[in-house]
Each structure stands twice: as C-alpha cells, then as structure tokens.
Amino acid sequence: xxxxxxxxxxxxxxxxxxxxxxxxxxxxxxxxxxxxxxxxxxxxxxxxxxxxxxxxxxxxxxxxxxxxxxxxxxxxxxxxxxxxxxxxxxxxxxxxxxxxxxxxxxxxxxxxxxxxxxxxxxxxxxxxxxxxxxxxxxxxxxxxxxxxxxxxxxxxxxxxxxxxxxxxxxxxxxxxxxxxxxxxxxxxxxxxxxxxxxxxxxx
Numbered sequence: 001x002x003x004x005x006x007x008x009x010x011x012x013x014x015x016x017x018x019x020x021x022x023x024x025x026x027x028x029x030x031x032x033x034x035x036x037x038x039x040x041x042x043x044x045x046x047x048x049x050x051x052x053x054x055x056x057x058x059x060x061x062x063x064x065x066x067x068x069x070x071x072x073x074x075x076x077x078x079x080x081x082x083x084x085x086x087x088x089x090x091x092x093x094x095x096x097x098x099x100x101x102x103x104x105x106x107x108x109x110x111x112x113x114x115x116x117x118x119x120x121x122x123x124x125x126x127x128x129x130x131x132x133x134x135x136x137x138x139x140x141x142x143x144x145x146x147x148x149x150x151x152x153x154x155x156x157x158x159x160x161x162x163x164x165x166x167x168x169x170x171x172x173x174x175x176x177x178x179x180x181x182x183x184x185x186x187x188x189x190x191x192x193x194x195x196x197x198x199x200x201x202x203x
Contacts, residue, residue, distance in 0.1 A: 002134065002186040006038040006064075007179070008104035010119040011048040012112030013074075021111045024141045025051030027175040028110065033061020035179045040104045042096065043067025043088075045081060048110055057083055066099045068092055097122065106135040106182045110175075111144040120169075128167045135185035136169040137178055145171070 009029075015022050029052040032039050039056040042049055043065030056063050064086040072081070072089070081087055090096045097119060109120040126132055138145045149171060155161050172181045 002105060004037065004105045004135075004182055004186050006040050006103060006105050007032050007182065008040040008100050008107045009052050009110060010042070010107065010112060010116045011052060011110035012116055013042075013044040013049045014047040014113070015051075016048065016111055018142065020142055021048050021144075022051045024139060024175040025049070025110060026055035028052055028108065028139065028178055029055025029057075029061070030059040031176050031179045032056055033059035037179070038062040038064060040064045040066065040100055042100070043081065043084075044071075048112065052110065053084065062086070064088065064103060066090060066096050066103075068096050101126075101132075104134070106137070106186070108137045108139055108178055108182075109145070110139045111141055117148070124167050124169060128161070128163050130163075130166065133166075135182045137181060138169050138171050139175055139178055140171050140173050141175065143173075 009032075011025060012021070025048040029039060033056040039052065039061060041052055041063070044050055044067065045053065053063050053065065063084050065081060065084045066088045067081075068090050088099055090099060101123070107120065107123045109116055120136070120138070123134075123136055127134075127136065138149065140146065140149070152161070152167075152169075161167055170181050170185060172178050
C-alpha cells in the first residue's frame with residue numbers, strides 16, 4: 001500500500017473557454033486540502049493552475065509551487081506567489097518536472113494544453129518503464145480527455161503499449177471524487193486494475 005501525502009496536479013495556465021474548467025480546478029484544490037494532503041503544482045497563479053492553488057489555499061491547505069524562473073512573470077505574479085507556503089524556483093522545465101515527480105505521491109491531469117499532455121504522458125511513460133507505481137488520474141471534465149483516452153486505447157490495441165498492465169490511468173469525471181479514487185488506487189498497491197476502476201465508477 002502506498003501512503004498518499006501529496007498530489008501533483010497538471011493543468012493549463014489558461015482558463016479555457018468554459019467556466020467549468022476553472023470550477024473543476026477550485027473543487028479539486030479544495031478536496032486535496034480537506035483531505036489533509038499537500039498540493040504540488042506548477043506554481044502558476046493564472047488559469048486553471050491558479051484555480052487549483054486558490055481552492056486549496058482557501059480551504060487551509062498546504063501548497064507547493066514549482067516554477068522555472070523564466071515563467072515567473074508569464075504564468076504567475078510575484079505578489080500572488082507569496083500566498084504559497086512553499087515555492088521552489090528551478091532553472092528549467094526539466095528540473096521543474098523532476099522536482100514535481102519527487103515530491104508527489106499521485107498525479108492528476110486537469111484540462112490543459114500541450115504542456116499538460118507532455119507532463120502526464122511522461123509520468124505514464126515512467127510507469128510503463130517500471131520507475132514508479134503512483135496513481136495517475138485523468139480528470140475528464142466535460143469529456144475533455146476523451147480524444148486522449150481513445151488514442152491510448154488505440155495504441156494499446158495496435159500493440160504499441162507493451163506493458164499495458166503498468167499503464168492503467170484512472171478516469172474520473174467528478175473533480176470532488178478524485179482524491180477518493182487515488183486513495184482506492186493506493187490501497188490496491190497503486191496498480192489500478194479494472195476492478196479498481198469499476199469501484200471508482202460507482203463513487
């Protein structure tokens with residue numbers, strides 16, 4: 001059983017075109033805080049990224065922001081960053097991603113852009129290579145990740161995901177059910193199975 005103390009959230013630094021994305025960020029951040037867990041995220045204070053941090057902070061949660069120096073004035077404002085109880089500034093994106101991985105016990109992808117896709121796919125790649133067994137969740141708000149999930153299924157069906165039992169990301173539509181889903185997965189030794197996903201679907 002893996003102990004969950006922190007959850008990493010990948011998401012967009014833009015708000016998207018539907019208010020539901022910002023709302024989902026707030027709800028997930030609040031849920032993480034209320035569960036007594038630490039939020040690990042990319043340090044941005046704008047868009048969905050800012051909503052996640054704001055939701056956690058308003059609920060009294062602990063938040064660690066990890067951001068490259070060159071993005072500080074693009075994805076965040078220095079005054080807003082002072083709200084975080086922990087801020088780590090890195091020299092580049094590689095250091096940022098490594099630090100986020102090391103500090104996190106589970107990973108969630110909220111809606112976002114190319115950067116969000118790159119981050120969650122890297123985490124899935126490391127799982128496939130056996131580098132970790134931490135829960136991975138797609139927060140499928142309004143079916144946002146449906147095309148991505150279809151692609152993963154297609155790659156698996158065509159024989160390009162050779163260790164598919166190690167790459168079983170959970171799919172959760174309700175942001176407020178994500179923390180519970182992670183706890184279920186961690187209790188199953190952090191290796192989500194069809195049985196775990198079925199249990200989550202019933203939440």
